Amino acid sequence: MIRLNKVFKAFPKGSLALKDVSLHVAKGEFIFLTGHSGAGKSTVLRLVYADQLPTSGTVRVSGFSTAGLKRRDIPRLRRRLGIVFQDFRLLEDRTAEENVAFALEVTGTRRSVISAKVTRVLTQVGLATKANQYPRELSGGEQQRVAIARALVNDPLVLLADEPTGNLDERATRGVFQLLKDINATGTAVVLATHDLDLVRQAPFRTVELQDGAIVYDSREDEPAGEALVER
Amino acid sequence: MRLTLREALLSFRRAPVLSALAITTIGFALFVFGLFSLVALNLRSTLGEIEERVEVVMYLTRGTPVEVVTVAIGDIQAFPEVESVNFVTEDQALERARQELVEFQGIFEDLTANPLPASLEIRLKPGFRDSRNVSAVADRLSGFRFVEDVRFGRDWVEKLDRLRDIAGVVGLVIGAAFAAAAMMIIATTIRMTVLARSREIHIMRLVGATDGFIRRPFIVDGAIKGALGGVLAVVLCYGAYLLVSRGLFEASFFTGQQASLIVLLGTVLGLTASAASVGRHLPRV
Numbered sequence: 162m163i164r165l166n167k168v169f170k171a172f173p174k175g176s177l178a179l180k181d182v183s184l185h186v187a188k189g190e191f192i193f194l195t196g197h198s199g200a201g202k203s204t205v206l207r208l209v210y211a212d213q214l215p216t217s218g219t220v221r222v223s224g225f226s227t228a229g230l231k232r233r234d235i236p237r238l239r240r241r242l243g244i245v246f247q248d249f250r251l252l253e254d255r256t257a258e259e260n261v262a263f264a265l266e267v268t269g270t271r272r273s274v275i276s277a278k279v280t281r282v283l284t285q286v287g288l289a290t291k292a293n294q295y296p297r298e299l300s301g302g303e304q305q306r307v308a309i310a311r312a313l314v315n316d317p318l319v320l321l322a323d324e325p326t327g328n329l330d331e332r333a334t335r336g337v338f339q340l341l342k343d344i345n346a347t348g349t350a351v352v353l354a355t356h357d358l359d360l361v362r363q364a365p366f367r368t369v370e371l372q373d374g375a376i377v378y379d380s381r382e383d384e385p386a387g388e389a390l391v392e393r
Numbered sequence: 394m395r396l397t398l399r400e401a402l403l404s405f406r407r408a409p410v411l412s413a414l415a416i417t418t419i420g421f422a423l424f425v426f427g428l429f430s431l432v433a434l435n436l437r438s439t440l441g442e443i444e445e446r447v448e449v450v451m452y453l454t455r456g457t458p459v460e461v462v463t464v465a466i467g468d469i470q471a472f473p474e475v476e477s478v479n480f481v482t483e484d485q486a487l488e489r490a491r492q493e494l495v496e497f498q499g500i501f502e503d504l505t506a507n508p509l510p511a512s513l514e515i516r517l518k519p520g521f522r523d524s525r526n527v528s529a530v531a532d533r534l535s536g537f538r539f540v541e542d543v544r545f546g547r548d549w550v551e552k553l554d555r556l557r558d559i560a561g562v563v564g565l566v567i568g569a570a571f572a573a574a575a576m577m578i579i580a581t582t583i584r585m586t587v588l589a590r591s592r593e594i595h596i597m598r599l600v601g602a603t604d605g606f607i608r609r610p611f612i613v614d615g616a617i618k619g620a621l622g623g624v625l626a627v628v629l630c631y632g633a634y635l636l637v638s639r640g641l642f643e644a645s646f647f648t649g650q651q652a653s654l655i656v657l658l659g660t661v662l663g664l665t666a667s668a669a670s671v672g673r674h675l676p677r678v
């Protein structure tokens with residue numbers, strides 16, 4: 162479903178951010194993407210949602226490939242993904258409900274469908290009662306739930322979460338993580354980039370570790386990388 | 394579509410000062426443009442009235458037989474430039490002189506013979522009332538055997554030409570200058586809105602909005618501002634027109650069609666400027 166094949170990524174004013182990264186994310190899978198700061202976690206995710214193109218190698222996402230990807234393909238690719246960030250990225254002048262509806266409006270969904278879908282996802286993330294509150298009237302954990310609801314409302318194949326608990330305290334972190342697990346349980350794949358090892362230890366999911374832009378460990382391989390990084 | 398309109402209108406609520414500024418600047422630019430058009434319009438109708446009077450007079454040799462004159466009239470009427478030919482006999486000329494020159498009544502009473510020649514008054518069709526065509530016709534008329542003299546106001550036909558040329562060029566230059574200024578202002582306001590809303594645009598992209606979708610509200614926004622500027626310009630022009638026509642001299646105002654043309658012009662300016670600006674700045678946010 163998502164497949165990175167021998168991906169290298171160099172930025173104009175930097176060294177190699179990714180070196181020969183090959184990774185396959187299967188349908189419904191939950192993956193921890195770990196590694197120190199600067200290891201390349203965000204870069205992997207940005208390649209997946211086509212915010213960046215690989216310097217060499219290919220990235221394939223549900224029928225789209227970076228080889229021959231056109232600018233107008235990008236919106237269609239992103240509609241199959243849900244993306245959340247550490248800083249929530251909500252619109253301050255819109256309520257929780259409007260923030261979620263926004264994702265449907267901009268993709269041209271019919272108005273009659275929007276309200277029902279919004280209510281469903283807000284209920285799913287446990288915020289049905291706070292639908293009319295503005296981001297500044299919500300706690301950090303609640304704001305991240307709104308962001309997750311927005312990511313889910315288009316029924317994505319995979320949820321990409323870049324450090325979603327980075328700004329949250331321990332309790333809120335646990336809540337958001339539980340929510341991500343619940344989402345995964347309904348069949349949505351989740352790629353969770355984090356350097357919070359406590360989180361990683363809490364669940365028996367596949368763990369991929371990056372170091373200086375290279376994959377050094379993949380629990381799916383059950384052995385250090387470098388030897389057995391064969392594509393399946 | 395409804396969403397696009399809502400987004401576009403939101404920009405007025407979000408940045409009321411900037412929006413008002415954009416509309417007034419466009420309004421004033423088009424106002425000056427409109428004023429000039431009004432002047433040109435009124436000048437043109439005045440020029441038209443003067444042009445009406447452009448005619449070539451061909452004085453005939455005394456004693457030219459009427460049959461010859463009749464044939465000549467037929468020939469002249471066949472000229473492509475000629476609208477009408479009017480035959481003024483010697484007696485008619487004298488009668489006209491009597492009526493027009495009342496002060497000299499006495500002189501005419503004393504006349505024993507009529508000193509005035511018969512003439513043909515030739516009017517040209519609207520497109521041919523400039524000096525080149527008038528001279529050409531006059532030359533051709535001199536060729537007739539029974540012609541005593543051919544006259545037309547050569548000097549002021551040429552002046553009329555020049556006035557018309559100048560009016561056209563000045564109108565074009567000033568119009569273009571103001572259109573360019575108005576477009577730059579719209580482009581700038583759109584750029585500022587794009588930058589001010591970069592966060593929102595970023596989020597729209599993340600959730601899969603197409604470039605066209607992101608662009609549309611900005612373009613509609615520019616078009617609305619341009620149209621409102623056009624309406625403002627027409628209102629200002631009308632104010633100026635009232636002031637002038639009350640106190641100074643009679644003038645005419647735009648027809649409904651011309652007024653809507655100014656509004657349309659504003660809309661097109663706003664649309665083009667915002668489309669160009671969004672096209673340039675959107676990929677960078």
Ligand SMILES: Nc1ncnc2c1ncn2[C@@H]1O[C@H](COP(=O)(O)OP(=O)(O)OP(=O)(O)O)[C@@H](O)[C@H]1O
Pocket residue numbers: 172173174175177178196197198199200201202203204205356
């Ligand atoms: N736009 C860019 N231009 C230049 N270098 C970049 C750019 N984006 C990332 N990098 C570099 O790529 C490397 C990997 O960055 P990345 O953001 O993927 O790390 P990360 O693992 O997400 O780190 P963190 O845990 O701090 O978020 C870093 O060395 C960074 O400096």
Ligand SMILES: [Mg+2]
Pocket residue numbers: 202203204323324
């Ligand atoms: Mg990162």
